[in-house]
Amino acid sequence: MERSARADDARLLHIYQGARSSMDKIFRVNMTDLSTKIEAVPADWAGLGGRGLTSTIVAAEVPPTCHPLSAQNILCFAPGLLTGTPAANSGRLSAGAKSPLTGGIKESNAGGTAAQMLAKLGVKAMIIEGAPKDGTWYNLSVGVNGVTINEEKELLGLGNFAVIDAVEARLGKKTGVLTIGPAGELKMTAANISVKDPDSKIRSHGRGGLGAVMGSKQIKFISIDGEGAPGVKIADPEKFKTAARAFSKALLEHPVSGEGLPTYGTNVLVNILNEAGGLPTKNFSMGQFEAHDKISGETMNEVIASRSGKVKHGCHAGCIIQCSQVYNDKDGKYITSGFEYETIWGLGADCCIDNLDDIARADNLMDDIGIDSIETAVMFGVAMEAGILNWGDSKEMLRMLREEIGKGTALGRILGGGAASVGRTYGVTRVPVVKNQGIPAYDPRSVKGIGITYATSTMGADHTSGYTIATNILNVGGYVDPLKKEGQVELSRNLQIATAAVDSTGMCIFVAFPALDIPECLPALIDMINARFGIALTGDDVTNLGKHILKLERKFNTEAGFTNVHDRLPDFFKNEPVAPHNAVWDFTDAEIDAFWDF
Amino acid sequence: MRVTVKLFATFRNGRFKVEERELPEGTQCRQVVADLSLTDDEIGIIMINGRHGMLDQELQPGDVLSLFPLVGGG
Ligand code: SF4
Numbered sequence: 001m002e003r004s005a006r007a008d009d010a011r012l013l014h015i016y017q018g019a020r021s022s023m024d025k026i027f028r029v030n031m032t033d034l035s036t037k038i039e040a041v042p043a044d045w046a047g048l049g050g051r052g053l054t055s056t057i058v059a060a061e062v063p064p065t066c067h068p069l070s071a072q073n074i075l076c077f078a079p080g081l082l083t084g085t086p087a088a089n090s091g092r093l094s095a096g097a098k099s100p101l102t103g104g105i106k107e108s109n110a111g112g113t114a115a116q117m118l119a120k121l122g123v124k125a126m127i128i129e130g131a132p133k134d135g136t137w138y139n140l141s142v143g144v145n146g147v148t149i150n151e152e153k154e155l156l157g158l159g160n161f162a163v164i165d166a167v168e169a170r171l172g173k174k175t176g177v178l179t180i181g182p183a184g185e186l187k188m189t190a191a192n193i194s195v196k197d198p199d200s201k202i203r204s205h206g207r208g209g210l211g212a213v214m215g216s217k218q219i220k221f222i223s224i225d226g227e228g229a230p231g232v233k234i235a236d237p238e239k240f241k242t243a244a245r246a247f248s249k250a251l252l253e254h255p256v257s258g259e260g261l262p263t264y265g266t267n268v269l270v271n272i273l274n275e276a277g278g279l280p281t282k283n284f285s286m287g288q289f290e291a292h293d294k295i296s297g298e299t300m301n302e303v304i305a306s307r308s309g310k311v312k313h314g315c316h317a318g319c320i321i322q323c324s325q326v327y328n329d330k331d332g333k334y335i336t337s338g339f340e341y342e343t344i345w346g347l348g349a350d351c352c353i354d355n356l357d358d359i360a361r362a363d364n365l366m367d368d369i370g371i372d373s374i375e376t377a378v379m380f381g382v383a384m385e386a387g388i389l390n391w392g393d394s395k396e397m398l399r400m401l402r403e404e405i406g407k408g409t410a411l412g413r414i415l416g417g418g419a420a421s422v423g424r425t426y427g428v429t430r431v432p433v434v435k436n437q438g439i440p441a442y443d444p445r446s447v448k449g450i451g452i453t454y455a456t457s458t459m460g461a462d463h464t465s466g467y468t469i470a471t472n473i474l475n476v477g478g479y480v481d482p483l484k485k486e487g488q489v490e491l492s493r494n495l496q497i498a499t500a501a502v503d504s505t506g507m508c509i510f511v512a513f514p515a516l517d518i519p520e521c522l523p524a525l526i527d528m529i530n531a532r533f534g535i536a537l538t539g540d541d542v543t544n545l546g547k548h549i550l551k552l553e554r555k556f557n558t559e560a561g562f563t564n565v566h567d568r569l570p571d572f573f574k575n576e577p578v579a580p581h582n583a584v585w586d587f588t589d590a591e592i593d594a595f596w597d598f
Numbered sequence: 599m600r601v602t603v604k605l606f607a608t609f610r611n612g613r614f615k616v617e618e619r620e621l622p623e624g625t626q627c628r629q630v631v632a633d634l635s636l637t638d639d640e641i642g643i644i645m646i647n648g649r650h651g652m653l654d655q656e657l658q659p660g661d662v663l664s665l666f667p668l669v670g671g672g
Binding site: 255256257259260261263264265266267268269271272275276277293297298323341469470473474475476479481482483510513580581 | 604606607608610615642643645648649650664666667668669670671
């Protein structure tokens with residue numbers, strides 16, 4: 001088995017070397033000696049992009065045991081293999097580092113305008129290493145001629161919206177921006193990196209505390225100037241066009257990506273998970289939320305329409321699914337956009353808050369402060385359990401975001417450390433985390449496949465890394481009964497392998513819905529990659545790429561000190577049955593460990 | 599027998615959110631779907647008492663039947 005894995009890797013390397021002719025470069029920034037370099041792309045990185053590339057770079061350049069906030073860690077960004085081309089939904093950016101939240105490898109994926117700008121500039125990856133030796137803060141400007149490092153004073157302490165406005169005023173409306181808010185500056189482990197979207201609002205590299213890594217390098221923001229960008233060269237434009245057309249057709253034809261997501265966004269899941277008894281409620285003590293209808297996608301859709309918001313909206317140019325939306329207040333004034341199910345579930349059901357407007361206000365505040373909305377929502381559930389604030393008290397939750405986390409008080413720093421930080425500090429035993437990262441919006445007792453993903457993902461508890469909800473709940477890609485153990489390990493494994501590969505293309509993960517059901521979709525995606533680089537990847541090669549990435553990430557985690565004991569859910573899932581199905585987490589250790597048999 | 603029918607997403611348009619129905623014993627899901635002028639193809643997810651069900655499943659007294667179009671998120 002080892003041998004054939006090596007043979008597969010060798011075949012991939014051989015194919016990728018064919019892609020070397022492209023003009024792409026690595027931009028490298030050293031924050032210790034404040035130098036920058038433009039490097040050629042090493043041969044074995046040539047065919048990688050997105051997560052495949054960031055994880056390869058982290059594995060190659062970061063000592064696994066280093067402190068994630070030390071100069072030894074790096075922060076890298078990579079657009080996907082298809083980013084910058086006209087391929088639909090290909091404008092996602094991967095950010096990678098050793099995570100200060102999990103202590104393992106991290107790739108976090110976001111929309112916004114930065115990925116396409118970097119790809120068109122020919123930036124295969126940007127690697128930021130080292131850390132300043134004194135207290136000076138900087139900004140980076142990226143353009144055709146490389147990166148310059150500039151001292152930054154004026155924007156320190158500001159929220160992300162103000163940073164984006166100020167950078168646009170300084171450098172022009174079209175400038176791309178990656179920024180951290182106060183949470184990142186204060187190196188809170190739930191801090192995220194914000195990416196400017198086409199409306200000068202925010203998308204986020206949310207999970208794993210990458211904002212703290214950027215803060216540790218004392219970089220407040222990175223601006224991107226697309227002026228004079230050479231653009232992405234496509235090796236076989238005719239073949240590309242045909243494949244791109246077939247791909248878009250599949251996206252628009254599938255009922256989920258073509259109709260469900262644009263109409264209701266991801267929040268349509270509130271009612272579905274509630275019906276299925278898998279909507280974690282009151283810090284994971286129940287599986288259904290009484291007030292589910294007040295926060296549901298159906299209600300949100302009506303509210304948005306009645307307040308002249310936008311029901312559908314893309315996080316980057318070229319997204320044809322448009323799961324995002326613009327949510328206004330009663331007077332038609334903007335409150336937030338990119339208002340996701342996970343945030344609404346977390347502050348809603350998990351914190352027993354039934355006020356959608358307040359959840360929207362919290363979403364906007366979290367964007368501004370620069371803190372992960374999933375980690376923070378799970379954290380508030382634990383904080384309510386701890387008695388720091390009352391269940392359902394949305395006003396106090398908003399105050400804590402603004403006054404405690406946003407201002408970096410002692411309590412704010414504990415809260416900004418995420419769910420595990422609060423659980424540890426206040427002696428809470430029901431703390432829903434894996435590898436220290438908060439468990440998102442699907443109860444693993446009543447949706448067992450996702451529990452395998454939470455347990456085994458190299459990223460810590462992360463639903464996107466193997467979204468079994470598709471098959472357990474949504475009848476996409478077949479059906480595996482969510483309440484039974486049979487088939488879950490295999491389902492999660494197949495999805496995690498496929499996702500690692502898709503995360504390398506720059507594609508939004510929602511292309512998986514049509515890819516699972518429409519036979520022409522995946523071949524069209526592979527054809528686009530082949531046409532872009534003039535190579536000949538097969539479906540098997542793509543699967544092998546996914547396997548290779550997972551094993552590489554796991555090796556890093558093992559060397560960082562993780563063992564199979566870390567691939568476990570918290571004990572309360574075994575001991576506390578969840579209503580209405582009275583389901584418990586009942587996988588044996590050996591059953592979970594079998595995930596890695598590939 | 600009495601059965602509770604719940605509709606979601608686009609199925610609510612021009613219909614209802616939740617309704618109690620009096621049905622003859624032995625009624626299958628498929629009949630309820632047809633009574634609502636929905637086609638089998640339009641049905642994405644069927645849940646009966648919070649568990650996935652099938653079109654040809656027979657309903658029991660007191661059942662809660664939930665119907666969803668094919669939708670998703672993540
Ligand atoms: S479907 Fe949603 S997450 Fe995906 S690219 Fe479009 S707006 Fe972004």
